[in-house]
Amino acid sequence: xxxxxxxxxxxxxxxxxxxxxxxxxxxxxxxxxxxxxxxxxxxxxxxxxxxxxxxxxxxxxxxxxxxxxxxxxxxxxxxxxxxxxxxxxxxxxxxxxxxxxxxxxxxxxxxxxxxxxxxxxxxxxxxxxxxxxxxxxxxxxxxxxxxxxxxxxxxxxxxxxxxxxxxxxxxxxxxxxxxxxxxxxxxxxxxxxxxxxxxxxxxxxxxxxxxxxxxxxxxxxxxxxxxxxxxxxxxxxxxxxxxxxxxxxxxxxxxxxxxxxxxxxxxxxxx
DNA sequence: GTACGGCCCTGTTAGC
DNA sequence: TGCTAACAGGGCCGTA
Numbered sequence: 001x002x003x004x005x006x007x008x009x010x011x012x013x014x015x016x017x018x019x020x021x022x023x024x025x026x027x028x029x030x031x032x033x034x035x036x037x038x039x040x041x042x043x044x045x046x047x048x049x050x051x052x053x054x055x056x057x058x059x060x061x062x063x064x065x066x067x068x069x070x071x072x073x074x075x076x077x078x079x080x081x082x083x084x085x086x087x088x089x090x091x092x093x094x095x096x097x098x099x100x101x102x103x104x105x106x107x108x109x110x111x112x113x114x115x116x117x118x119x120x121x122x123x124x125x126x127x128x129x130x131x132x133x134x135x136x137x138x139x140x141x142x143x144x145x146x147x148x149x150x151x152x153x154x155x156x157x158x159x160x161x162x163x164x165x166x167x168x169x170x171x172x173x174x175x176x177x178x179x180x181x182x183x184x185x186x187x188x189x190x191x192x193x194x195x196x197x198x199x200x201x202x203x204x205x206x207x208x209x210x211x212x213x214x215x216x217x218x219x220x221x222x223x224x225x226x227x228x229x230x231x232x233x234x235x236x237x238x239x240x241x242x243x244x245x246x247x248x249x250x251x252x253x254x255x256x257x258x259x260x261x262x263x264x265x266x267x268x269x270x271x
Numbered sequence: 272g273t274a275c276g277g278c279c280c281t282g283t284t285a286g287c
Numbered sequence: 288t289g290c291t292a293a294c295a296g297g298g299c300c301g302t303a
Contacts, residue, residue, distance in 0.1 A: 002297095003297095033279095053297080068297080068298080069297095070280090070296090070297065070298085071280085071281095071295075071296060071297070072280090072281085072282090088281095108280095109280085109281060109282070110279090110280045110281050110282080110295095110296095111279075111280050111281080112279075112280065112296075112297065112298080114298080114299095126298095127298080127299070127300095128297080128298055128299080153273080153274090154273095154274095155273090155274070155275095159274095162296095162297080164297095164298095171296085171297070172295095172296065172297085258275095259276085259277090259296075260295095260296060260297090261294090261295075261296080
């Protein structure tokens with residue numbers, strides 16, 4: 001389940017292999033989620049950026065190919081043509097290369113991913129991206145600003161984090177990790193300035209650990225070369241329901257918040 | 272505008 | 288052993 005660290009890892013791997021390559025052909029699975037892939041045929045790729053959990057591939061005609069990996073999306077290169085026999089192939093791009101053409105494949109088993117082509121910077125057709133809050137390391141995202149943003153809603157803190165509005169790029173895993181680290185109950189509906197500040201620090205630390213580890217691989221996530229991340233070894237809350245809290249030894253509890261599995265320590269993270 | 276529920280998807284796992 | 292149901296969950300959309 002790619003969140004910011006996984007998407008950033010893939011971005012770093014993709015950028016050097018896509019920049020200044022021309023898209024000479026493309027194809028897609030027959031679905032509006034993926035069919036815009038072909039709209040970049042004939043363009044040259046100028047760069048690969050990331051915003052929230054979206055990969056943004058800019059082209060030389062002032063447009064952007066925006067890709068969300070969903071739950072199971074991943075990229076892989078092929079030196080031959082696209083593997084059309086792969087039932088999970090959702091889109092592919094044939095690119096010029098220094099050693100001849102190669103194919104970038106987008107494989108997504110569960111089809112939660114999506115692809116759009118937009119005018120550069122115009123994300124009105126992608127609501128979550130359009131409304132995404134600041135990047136975690138944006139200097140403008142101070143504890144005060146984060147607190148103010150969280151205070152605008154009475155929804156559960158975890159729900160707000162998953163909305164991408166107070167901070168961009170946090171998904172289910174890193175939300176649980178940050179909340180545990182900051183000792184904030186995921187169902188809390190209001191935080192003081194101090195606790196909001198601690199949560200911001202904890203989320204940044206969790207995301208940074210994830211980036212440094214090359215992402216978290218639980219089931220499907222793979223880097224461009226098929227490599228797995230190692231951050232799953234660092235997880236202290238996510239998926240540890242029923243196990244002892246690493247801080248106080250209390251049995252960790254699991255439940256649903258915003259229809260997402262959530263794990264927290266009932267002692268450290270009192271409501 | 273905000274909140275909330277339901278849906279999209281398919282591989283894996285648990286339960287019978 | 289084989290079948291069925293539950294589960295995983297980010298983003299979007301319709302409804303209240």
